[in-house]
Amino acid sequence: MKADTAFKPLYNRSLSAMGDRLHFAAHSHHLWPDCVFEAQLRYVEDAFTWADEKWENAVTPVEHDARRRIARLLGVRDPDRIAFAPNTHSLFFRLVSCFDLRRPLRILSTDSEFYSFSRQALRLEEYDNITVERVPTLPFDTFADRFLEKVDAGGWDMIYISQVFFNSGLAIDFMNTLAERAPTNAMVIIDGYHGCGALPTDLAAIQDRVFYMAGAYKYLQSGEGACFMTTPANLDACRPLYTGWFAEFDALDHHEEAVNYAPDARRFLGATFDPSGICRLNAVLSSWENEGITVNRIHAHVRELQHYFMRQVDERGLLGLGCDDLVHVQQDCDHYGHFLTFRTKDALAHRKTLRGLDIITDSREDRLRFGFGMYHDTGDIDRLFVRVSRSR
Numbered sequence: 001m002k003a004d005t006a007f008k009p010l011y012n013r014s015l016s017a018m019g020d021r022l023h024f025a026a027h028s029h030h031l032w033p034d035c036v037f038e039a040q041l042r043y044v045e046d047a048f049t050w051a052d053e054k055w056e057n058a059v060t061p062v063e064h065d066a067r068r069r070i071a072r073l074l075g076v077r078d079p080d081r082i083a084f085a086p087n088t089h090s091l092f093f094r095l096v097s098c099f100d101l102r103r104p105l106r107i108l109s110t111d112s113e114f115y116s117f118s119r120q121a122l123r124l125e126e127y128d129n130i131t132v133e134r135v136p137t138l139p140f141d142t143f144a145d146r147f148l149e150k151v152d153a154g155g156w157d158m159i160y161i162s163q164v165f166f167n168s169g170l171a172i173d174f175m176n177t178l179a180e181r182a183p184t185n186a187m188v189i190i191d192g193y194h195g196c197g198a199l200p201t202d203l204a205a206i207q208d209r210v211f212y213m214a215g216a217y218k219y220l221q222s223g224e225g226a227c228f229m230t231t232p233a234n235l236d237a238c239r240p241l242y243t244g245w246f247a248e249f250d251a252l253d254h255h256e257e258a259v260n261y262a263p264d265a266r267r268f269l270g271a272t273f274d275p276s277g278i279c280r281l282n283a284v285l286s287s288w289e290n291e292g293i294t295v296n297r298i299h300a301h302v303r304e305l306q307h308y309f310m311r312q313v314d315e316r317g318l319l320g321l322g323c324d325d326l327v328h329v330q331q332d333c334d335h336y337g338h339f340l341t342f343r344t345k346d347a348l349a350h351r352k353t354l355r356g357l358d359i360i361t362d363s364r365e366d367r368l369r370f371g372f373g374m375y376h377d378t379g380d381i382d383r384l385f386v387r388v389s390r391s392r
Contacts, residue, residue, distance in 0.1 A: 007301065007374035010287070013037055015375060021358045022384055026373030027169070027194060027339035028362050030221035032280075033374075039222075039283035043276045059275045062282050069285035070228060073295065074196070074212065075204035081231045083265035086273050088193060088213045089116040090242075091229045092160075094268050095189060095211060096124070097241035099157060105130045107158045108150055112137040112165040114191065137165055140328045140335065144174045148181060156186045163195035164337035167364050168327040171199060171337050179206035187211065193218060198302070198338040200295045208232045216281040219298075219338065221373070225277030231265045244271035298374055302338045305372045305381065309340065312385050318342075319350050319388065327367065339371035357387045 008015070014031040023031055046058035067079035076082065085091045099105050107121065111134040124130045135147045151159065159182055164171045175190060182188045188210045195201055196212075197219030203212055207230060214220070215227030231238075239261060240247070246269035248260050261267035288294070313323050325342045328335060344350065347363035354361050362369050 005377060006291075007293075007298075008377060010034060010291070011375040021360055022380055022387075023360045023375075024370045024372070024380075024384065025360050025362050026376070027166075027218060027337070027369060027371030029223075030218050030371075030373055031375050032221055032223060033284060033287060035283040035287045036222050036280040039279045040276060043279045059278075062279050063275070066226075066278050066282040066285065067228075069282065069289070070230075073201075073285065074230060075202040076207050076230050077204075078233070078264075080264040080266075081207070081233065083229050083231065083268040084273075084278060085227050085229070085268070085270060086225050086277075087116070088191065088215055088227045088229075089120065090270060091213050091227060091268060092117060092189070093120060094240040094242050094270075095158070095187060095238075096120075097243075098187070098238045101127070101130070101241070103129065105157050106155055107132045107160060108135070108156045109133070109160045110135050110137050110147070110162070110165070112167050113160065113162055114166045114193065117160055117191065137168065137170065138327070140168075140170050144172065144177075148174065148177065151178060151181050151183075154183050156183055158187045158189065160189045160191065162191040162193075163201070164192075164199065166194055167341070167367050169194075169337045169339045169341045169369070170328055170335055171195065173335070175210070176206055179209040182209070189213065194337050194339075196220060197295060198299065200299055203230060208234075216277055216284075219373075220281055220284060222280035222284045223277055225274050226281040229265070229268060231268070235261075235264070235267060238267065240268060243267075244269060246271055299338075301374065302372045302376075305376055305378065306336065306338075306340060308378050309370065309372070309381050312381060316385050316389065318385070319346075319353065321350075321368075338373070339369050342368045342370075344368055353391070354388075357391055359384055359387060 010033040011031055013034045046054050050057045063084065067082045070082055071079040109117065109121065109132060121132045125132050133150065135150055137143050161172065163175065179188055190210050190212045192201065192212050192214040196214035209232060212230045216222040217224055247262060247267050310323055321342050321344060325344060327341045327343050343366055345366055347366050347368040350368050351361050351363040
């Protein structure tokens with residue numbers, strides 16, 4: 001199978017602005033397709049037209065469409081079980097605040113979670129009543145068994161795990177098993193930021209058991225300010241301490257002394273926010289519908305690019321790195337998200353060398369990451385290796 005060639009024309013504005021730079025950080029700031037430019041302009045025009053009335057006349061209809069499209073993308077029955085937020089950290093902390101933080105709180109997670117969780121978890125652990133156990137993701141061959149063994153041990157109030165780990169690109173394949181085996185009273189949270197829009201994801205079988213968080217910055221390729229969370233149907237026990245006035249928006253005209261919550265995912269809303277990110281996100285998802293673009297199709301495209309990239313690494317080398325330097329050597333890419341991660345003590349130096357060649361990648365500690373997106377083709381990979389070889 002050859003990589004899909006139909007995607008690149010959707011990114012004329014971004015690619016033109018990039019010029020000679022090769023953007024291989026699609027796992028970070030994904031380039032934006034042309035449709036987001038038009039969506040941003042429409043939002044500004046709506047603000048000019050409606051002013052204060054833009055919320056009911058322009059924003060609410062777009063939010064409704066976006067929730068419907070996200071629900072379809074993820075196999076969620078009810079779009080009202082989706083809450084928006086400016087970032088996933090605020091969603092995560094609202095979930096934490098559903099617990100009585102004066103009582104013991106036990107959290108099971110991994111040593112490879114993004115900073116939105118890991119920094120907050122470290123701060124929470126400063127309290128004597130809160131403990132976080134982190135299961136190492138490496139060696140990855142045994143990770144699923146080791147993590148599920150901890151799950152089975154029970155006693156957890158919260159289980160938090162990434163669908164794709166940000167520092168390796170490694171993807172789990174046991175979300176359904178986790179949802180089934182987690183203690184019934186445990187809150188199960190899946191950080192899908194590096195998976196949503198990249199890996200085919202169907203939450204239908206576990207939608208009543210998990211909270212799934214993701215956002216638009218990466219593979220939904222529409223930038224900041226548009227994150228979301230799917231929720232189980234029964235939320236009666238969830239009364240976030242960290243709450244904003246949007247969580248009771250429909251009842252503001254009948255405000256009482258008691259703190260009440262919306263019956264659905266809106267109970268996790270905060271306060272006034274910039275809705276332009278949701279407008280951009282909805283434009284991307286709408287364009288996928290119009291163009292017949294599915295996550296399966298995107299995933300197949302990126303898989304072909306990853307295979308091609310790894311063949312070039314084998315044949316030509318890459319700054320002294322080989323495929324054996326990948327965090328987890330898996331030639332068929334079955335356990336990877338949409339970026340490949342090399343482990344090297346020279347990760348930062350390599351990133352700077354590549355940037356000097358107008359090749360944009362990124363690094364985290366001893367990890368050098370190459371991300372692949374819809375706007376790439378094999379010609380871009382060839383140009384990367386030509387530039388690297390000429391620099392020697």
